[in-house]
Amino acid sequence: MPSTITLPAQPGELKAEARDLDFFYGAYQALKTISMPIYARKVTALIGPSGCGKSTFLRCFNRMHDLYPGHRYAGSIQLFPDAVNILDPQVDPIEVRMRISMVFQKPNPFPKSIYENVAYGLRVRGEKRRSYLDDKVEEALRSAALWNEAKDRLDELAVNLSGGQQQRLCIARALATDPEIILFDEPTSALDPIATGSIEELVSEIKKKVTILIVTHNMQQAARVSDFTAYMYLGDLVEFGETKEIFMKPRRKETEDYITGRFG
Amino acid sequence: MSRPLDPAEVRALIRRHRRWDLMFGILGLISLAIGILTLLTLFIDMAITGIPRLSAEFFTSFPSRRASQAGILSAWVGSILVMMVTAIVAVPLGIAGAVYLEEYARRNWLTDVIEINITNLAGVPSIIYGLLALGLFIYTFGLGQSILTAGLTLALLILPIVITTTREALRSIPQYIREGAYACGASRWQVIRHHLLPYGTPGILTGVIIGLSRAIGETAPIITIGALTFIAFLPPVPFTGEPPAGLFDWLNSPFTVMPIQIFNWTSRPDPAFHQNAAAASFVLVFMTLGMNALAIWLRYRLRKNIAW
Numbered sequence: 229m230p231s232t233i234t235l236p237a238q239p240g241e242l243k244a245e246a247r248d249l250d251f252f253y254g255a256y257q258a259l260k261t262i263s264m265p266i267y268a269r270k271v272t273a274l275i276g277p278s279g280c281g282k283s284t285f286l287r288c289f290n291r292m293h294d295l296y297p298g299h300r301y302a303g304s305i306q307l308f309p310d311a312v313n314i315l316d317p318q319v320d321p322i323e324v325r326m327r328i329s330m331v332f333q334k335p336n337p338f339p340k341s342i343y344e345n346v347a348y349g350l351r352v353r354g355e356k357r358r359s360y361l362d363d364k365v366e367e368a369l370r371s372a373a374l375w376n377e378a379k380d381r382l383d384e385l386a387v388n389l390s391g392g393q394q395q396r397l398c399i400a401r402a403l404a405t406d407p408e409i410i411l412f413d414e415p416t417s418a419l420d421p422i423a424t425g426s427i428e429e430l431v432s433e434i435k436k437k438v439t440i441l442i443v444t445h446n447m448q449q450a451a452r453v454s455d456f457t458a459y460m461y462l463g464d465l466v467e468f469g470e471t472k473e474i475f476m477k478p479r480r481k482e483t484e485d486y487i488t489g490r491f492g
Numbered sequence: 493m494s495r496p497l498d499p500a501e502v503r504a505l506i507r508r509h510r511r512w513d514l515m516f517g518i519l520g521l522i523s524l525a526i527g528i529l530t531l532l533t534l535f536i537d538m539a540i541t542g543i544p545r546l547s548a549e550f551f552t553s554f555p556s557r558r559a560s561q562a563g564i565l566s567a568w569v570g571s572i573l574v575m576m577v578t579a580i581v582a583v584p585l586g587i588a589g590a591v592y593l594e595e596y597a598r599r600n601w602l603t604d605v606i607e608i609n610i611t612n613l614a615g616v617p618s619i620i621y622g623l624l625a626l627g628l629f630i631y632t633f634g635l636g637q638s639i640l641t642a643g644l645t646l647a648l649l650i651l652p653i654v655i656t657t658t659r660e661a662l663r664s665i666p667q668y669i670r671e672g673a674y675a676c677g678a679s680r681w682q683v684i685r686h687h688l689l690p691y692g693t694p695g696i697l698t699g700v701i702i703g704l705s706r707a708i709g710e711t712a713p714i715i716t717i718g719a720l721t722f723i724a725f726l727p728p729v730p731f732t733g734e735p736p737a738g739l740f741d742w743l744n745s746p747f748t749v750m751p752i753q754i755f756n757w758t759s760r761p762d763p764a765f766h767q768n769a770a771a772a773s774f775v776l777v778f779m780t781l782g783m784n785a786l787a788i789w790l791r792y793r794l795r796k797n798i799a800w
Contacts, residue, residue: 290675297599326677336672339691339798349676351686387799401676 232479233264234469236456241308243268243409243439244289248303249315251284251293258284260463261303266409268308271431271440273454273471275447277486280460282443286411289314289441290328291321307408326353329402330411334418335394337386337401342378345386345397349405364404372400373430392423399430403438410434412442416449428453447487451475459483535777542770550771554724555753559764564772566723567753570639571708571779573727573742574749577643578650578707583700585647586654591684593655594662614652621649622716630717637718639727640743645713650703657699661692666800694794701787705780711751721756723748750776 244266251259259281266272274282284293291314293299304313307327314324329349337345344351346365355361365382369375374396378389386397395415402410412431416424431440431453444450450457450471457474459466459482467474467483478484485491497505553563597603625645629635635644665688673683689696727745731738750772757769 292671292675295671295674322677322679325675329677330675332668332672332675334668336666336668336800338669338672338687339800348673348678348686352676352678352682385797385799398672401672405677 229260229464229466231263231465232467232469234467234473234479235265236470239265239267240270241268242266244305244307246285246288246303246305249285249288249305250302251281251288252300252302254298258463259288262460262465263303264458264465264468266439266441267456268439269435269437270455271435271442271453272456272458273450274441274443274458274460275445275450275486276460276466277491278445279462281463282458282460283413284463285460286413286441286443289409289411290325290330291315292330294321326405327407328409328411329405329407330413331395331398331402331415333414335391335398337389337394337397339385339387341383342386342389342397343382346400346404348401353405365400368400368404369397371403371434372396373426373433374400390423392419392426395419395423395427396430399427399434403434407438409439409441412440412444414443414445417445424449447475459486461486538770538773538777541767542772542774545767545771546774550768555722555748555756556724559762559768562757562765562768564750564753564775566726567748567750567772568775568779569726570719570723570747571749573639574642574646574747575704575708577640577743578646579700579704581644581647582650582654582703586651586700586703587658587689587696589651590655590658590662591688594659595680595684595688610652610655614656617712618649618710619712619716621645622713624648625713625717636744637720637746638744639747641717642714642719642747642749643743645717646707646710649710649713650707653703653706654696654699657702658692658696661695661699662688664695665691669800691798694791694798697794698787698791701783701790705783705787708749708779708783709751709776711755714749714752715755719748719752720746721748721752750779 242265245264246266247263249259249262250257262285274285276282287293288301288305293301301315303315305315306312307314307324312319314328338348340348343365346368347355347361350361350364355364366375366379369378374393377393378397381388386394389397395418399410399415416427419427428449431442434440435455442450442454454471456468457471458468459474459478459480461482467478467480469479474483475487478487482491549561550563551568552565553561554565555567556562593603593606597606622645625641625648629641629644630637635641669687669691670683673687678686723746727742727747730741754769754772754776757765757772760766
């Protein structure tokens with residue numbers, strides 16, 4: 229099924245672009261020739277009913293599928309400015325994950341201290357200078373709006389934080405390495421409305437510096453936080469466009485049905 | 493047409509269910525009591541016979557032809573040295589094998605075969621390990637009837653236990669912790685080193701200690717490789733034996749271990765030796781229980797800092 233892509237009148241800087249992306253779990257095709265742009269320092273939301281492939285698509289961006297046997301990519305996702313195809317087998321998935329970080333559906337802090345959680349990405353990169361680590365940890369915690377709550381308990385175990393705090397910690401962990409893109413996989417589905425609100429505020433704040441790709445099953449959330457929206461259905465990209473266009477006057481009947489709640 | 497049960501019928505039904513509850517509870521309790529009481533009787537009998545024989549001299553004397561002068565010095569020292577060799581060999585090999593199987597190996601028929609074999613190996617009678625060691629370590633490698641041979645043999649014996657418990661410990665770490673670490677750009681080894689091994693440590697340690705406490709009581713394979721039953725000397729302390737004395741001379745020393753000493757005393761006609769055997773068994777049981785207690789305590793301590 230061909231996608232309906234409506235590019236903005238003044239397209240911004242391109243950060244990444246999927247071209248004819250297919251993805252297979254074994255013989256099952258989970259994504260079908262998906263092509264769409266990701267604009268720099270904008271929030272792009274992926275919406276659609278369960279099983280539409282939005283998380284699968286998201287997890288292509290940091291090659292998370294490579295952890296499991298039976299995956300196969302076809303087509304490309306180019307990452308700009310260097311236009312490297314991050315799905316190329318020649319490209320090490322670790323390199324991709326160093327440039328593109330991720331926040332998961334369920335907060336997944338490591339059973340380590342708050343400090344070590346945030347510093348982990350830097351430790352992986354071999355960073356040992358204590359003062360540099362201290363600075364980066366503080367900067368990341370501030371960006372994740374967690375510094376005030378956490379500054380006096382940096383050595384405490386991260387699992388002692390509340391669910392919302394844990395998720396903000398995971399955002400700090402993702403931010404600490406200065407990624408080019410952050411992937412959010414339904415980051416608020418395990419949180420209460422207040423924690424959800426603070427995460428949404430955070431997303432709007434972070435996008436000033438970083439490109440954001442967010443999967444959400446919550447359409448109000450997509451409408452609130454995103455600049456662009458992609459509606460997916462059964463592995464197809466149905467429609468892509470500016471969020472206000474998608475929500476106010478979708479071009480496709482399927483999109484309209486989903487957004488108005490008649491379907492899905 | 494079905495209809496809702498009336499209250500009297502519901503009560504009758506519940507009564508019937510409760511009766512089964514009660515019967516099963518009693519049955520379970522009886523089964524448990526049979527096991528525990530048997531063990532307790534044996535243990536108490538052993539304690540009553542053995543404890544009067546326990547004294548400082550008992551621990552610091554070599555075996556003797558006279559029961560009243562015989563002790564377990566060479567036996568407990570031998571047991572500890574053999575356990576050291578066993579642990580040094582089995583722990584790294586077992587953990588490395590388990591990490592490989594869990595984190596590196598692809599799922600295919602070969603890993604399936606390996607997996608099934610490891611499970612089977614855990615059930616192989618220990619005397620088979622003794623025969624293997626006799627053929628391999630003693631006749632082929634010429635390691636002799638030494639502490640090294642015994643340690644290696646018991647290491648083989650407990651390797652499946654260490655591998656299995658380590659794999660379970662690794663498997664109990666949620667996948668989203670791995671994903672979180674990989675998403676930070678960690679390599680596979682970094683994920684293992686920074687996350688899986690530290691978080692798996694309580695489980696791994698438990699497996700190691702349970703393996704060792706099994707090994708410390710093993711008799712059959714040690715007899716097969718020819719541990720001596722009458723040893724009136726200790727293995728050489730490093731650098732003190734006949735020149736050129738080295739650090740590892742004790743590895744090649746003849747030895748005995750606790751179960752062998754017990755077995756030897758039990759097979760003598762003089763009842764005074766049976767008392768010695770009871771006392772030594774009491775010590776051995778305490779060594780085993782002590783190790784298990786250590787495992788439980790360590791697990792408790794380390795788990796406190798690990799939660800998902």
